[in-house]
Amino acid sequence: MRKWLLQLRQQKNMSQEKVASAAFIDRSYYSQIEWGKRVPSQEVAKRIAKVLNFDTARFYSNYFNEPFNEVLSSSPVSIAHCDLELRYTWAFNPPSDYDVPNLLLGKRDDELIDHAGSKEFMALKYKIIKTDKPQRKLIHYDMSDGIHMYDIFGKPIYSMEGKLTGASFVCTDLTAIKQQLLQNRSE
The missing domain is CATH 3.30.450.20 (PAS domain)
Structure with missing residues (x-):
């Protein structure tokens, strides 16, 4: 699970549906990203990062x-x-x-x-x-x-x-x- 993403979303007082809608993705896809079951493409990572105001590198930093x-x-x-x-x-x-x-x-x-x-x-x-x-x-x-x-x-x-x-x-x-x-x- 990406606890940092969950906490950031909650800190912004947003539901998964709100984030997904603002990032133009399906809520179930966003849920899989938040749970760590899917790694977003760079384009999707950029859109989520823009909605929640963080750097997209956060998604990939643990791997590299x-x-x-x-x-x-x-x-x-x-x-x-x-x-x-x-x-x-x-x-x-x-x-x-x-x-x-x-x-x-x-x-x-x-x-x-x-x-x-x-x-x-x-x-x-x-x-x-x-x-x-x-x-x-x-x-x-x-x-x-x-x-x-x-x-x-x-x-x-x-x-x-x-x-x-x-x-x-x-x-x-x-x-x-x-x-x-x-x-x-x-x-």
């Missing part, structure tokens, strides 16, 4: 990226995409405060938590989209277990037709490295 998923899920690295409205369309290995299935999808940072770090991150995303150029910045985030320092690198993303559709970014939590450096200095 298993070795990378294994190593990255144990690392301090988070990867995500956002659309032109700065809403998350895909996320992998989010920080523990946000590691709830599909918590990020469809939301902006200021809708998740309103603090200086989220505002800086939104400003960085906006700058990437506005300038259509890669950007990098260190941002401090107030998390449940203290302040974390993230090295964030982002760049614009485009549709297959070359149209700007949003930004993708890699966020590396440098907090443990920073603590280790401080400890080494004091020894």
